[in-house]
Amino acid sequence: MPRSPIHHHIFSIAHRKNGYDIPLHTRLGTEFLVLLIALMTYLLLLSASGSIGLGHMANKWVSGLENAMTIEIPAKQTSPQEASGLVRKLEKIKNVNSARVLTSSDMQDMLSPWLGNDSSVLADLPLPTLISLELVERTPETTQAIQNLVNATAPDAIVDSHEAWLVDLLKLTNGLRLTALIVFGLILFVTSFVIAGAVRSRMAMHQRELELLHTMGATDKYISLQFIRYIFSQTLKGLAFGILAGFITFIGFALFTNQSSGTLPELEMGQTDWIILLSIPFLLLVIGTFTARQTVYSVLNEMP
Amino acid sequence: MIKFEHVGLRYGIGPEVLSDISFTLEQGSFHFLCGPSGAGKSSLMTLLYLGRKASRGQIHMMGKDTGRLKRNDLAELRQKIGVVFQDFRLLPHLSAFDNAALPLRISGVSERKIKSHVEELLDWVGLGDCMKRLPATLSGGQQQRIAIARAVIANPRLLLADEPTGNLDDEIGMKLMGLFEQLNKMGTTILIATHSTQILDRLPHRRLILNQGRLDIFDPLAPNTSPPKMPEFLHA
Numbered sequence: 001m002p003r004s005p006i007h008h009h010i011f012s013i014a015h016r017k018n019g020y021d022i023p024l025h026t027r028l029g030t031e032f033l034v035l036l037i038a039l040m041t042y043l044l045l046l047s048a049s050g051s052i053g054l055g056h057m058a059n060k061w062v063s064g065l066e067n068a069m070t071i072e073i074p075a076k077q078t079s080p081q082e083a084s085g086l087v088r089k090l091e092k093i094k095n096v097n098s099a100r101v102l103t104s105s106d107m108q109d110m111l112s113p114w115l116g117n118d119s120s121v122l123a124d125l126p127l128p129t130l131i132s133l134e135l136v137e138r139t140p141e142t143t144q145a146i147q148n149l150v151n152a153t154a155p156d157a158i159v160d161s162h163e164a165w166l167v168d169l170l171k172l173t174n175g176l177r178l179t180a181l182i183v184f185g186l187i188l189f190v191t192s193f194v195i196a197g198a199v200r201s202r203m204a205m206h207q208r209e210l211e212l213l214h215t216m217g218a219t220d221k222y223i224s225l226q227f228i229r230y231i232f233s234q235t236l237k238g239l240a241f242g243i244l245a246g247f248i249t250f251i252g253f254a255l256f257t258n259q260s261s262g263t264l265p266e267l268e269m270g271q272t273d274w275i276i277l278l279s280i281p282f283l284l285l286v287i288g289t290f291t292a293r294q295t296v297y298s299v300l301n302e303m304p
Numbered sequence: 305m306i307k308f309e310h311v312g313l314r315y316g317i318g319p320e321v322l323s324d325i326s327f328t329l330e331q332g333s334f335h336f337l338c339g340p341s342g343a344g345k346s347s348l349m350t351l352l353y354l355g356r357k358a359s360r361g362q363i364h365m366m367g368k369d370t371g372r373l374k375r376n377d378l379a380e381l382r383q384k385i386g387v388v389f390q391d392f393r394l395l396p397h398l399s400a401f402d403n404a405a406l407p408l409r410i411s412g413v414s415e416r417k418i419k420s421h422v423e424e425l426l427d428w429v430g431l432g433d434c435m436k437r438l439p440a441t442l443s444g445g446q447q448q449r450i451a452i453a454r455a456v457i458a459n460p461r462l463l464l465a466d467e468p469t470g471n472l473d474d475e476i477g478m479k480l481m482g483l484f485e486q487l488n489k490m491g492t493t494i495l496i497a498t499h500s501t502q503i504l505d506r507l508p509h510r511r512l513i514l515n516q517g518r519l520d521i522f523d524p525l526a527p528n529t530s531p532p533k534m535p536e537f538l539h540a
Contacts, residue, residue: 020397021395021398021409022395023395023396023397208393209395211355212393212395213406213410214355214379215353215354215355215382216382216383216387216407216410217379217381217383217384217385217407218410219379220375220376220379304354304355304378
């Protein structure tokens, strides 16, 4: 069976003890590159998982509140019958899925973190009447129709569409996600820069060997494969350390969030999220080898 | 085979170290390159092994204008040139075997062939017992023999050697010159830069004599040819 030049190259490299025509592995600095790639991997995993986690949080907040509204009628300004009448009218508005007056039991559940479970305390408080609305879809027309009805029925009532703080919250989480993505991009750029620097310094260190191979007729491809192989192996080592550190951090974070009070939504990772996280090492490998190749070619281009 | 036409070479913006060099080396010829230190021998060798581009003029090699070749074609051309450097330029982390095998690996020859060829050649140059040793553990003469083995292992069409017998005793030096002559008989064009009067006296091949960047050609066997004004160091 005929053998390709690549086959010959891989075979010949495997035959040698150290594996390189250029002694890339014999000088100091190799550990530094591994450490840097480990750090970059770790930071990439953190920024990517941070971005994914924030996305999930925002989605949960939005899905919980985007189709919900609350009408708050000040205490003693309406009777239970009037409130029930308002509910019936509200349910007839287009896009309103359901409406209901919150019971005293619901109120107690909401206020128990502050007032405890003693129901007699609630009875003494001038609590407003709360009507919870669930919408099929939030449209300006629907919001306006609800507002008009409430104004006509209970002029002092407040319609809380949660929009103001929901928008602020979304702005904040989206800002944080964008920041995490920018950090992700910056880390990739720095990684590429570091690898290019490492390759250039190795090429400068081994100028004589490079010239010799060049003189003997080694093609740019032959020489670049040596550097690509070197960067590939160093990147793999760095990835292993980075992934291990990331894994330990995730476990620590998972343990921490399990013990939290439940104020924050839980971080759940879907299949796509895992695919994104697992693709980071491959991305780094591709960037590392591509950068090494381009750097070697650009330096070799300066030779005749 | 090789044709230099009005070739000049300068480094950066400095003066020309080679000026208006023109000569032809026929396929299968054997030449010595002579000249005092600083005459430009190394620069001429560098142009011959395509380590630099000429500042002016044209260099034709094996039927190709080297100035017009693409990078991969230049690499392919270099694979047909064997070079013995004065300072050996062995790779210190590779064994004698792997150093000698380099040109074959670069050309993509199979490991089976590499093994048989390299072992045979290293045996022939008297280094059969040192194949696994690193260059640092070998004497200067042994290192030079590895360098020579590396230069000839791929059966080059052009062999360039810079003082190849400088660190060898007379017997091995002449034995290696015998190898060069054998290769020459098989069609390899050979150019050897040397100061050795012993070699120049024994082997009456044509001489390219470089002096202050200019080239003269002297053929000791040609009738009615008076040698050019020779530098004293040659005693020829």
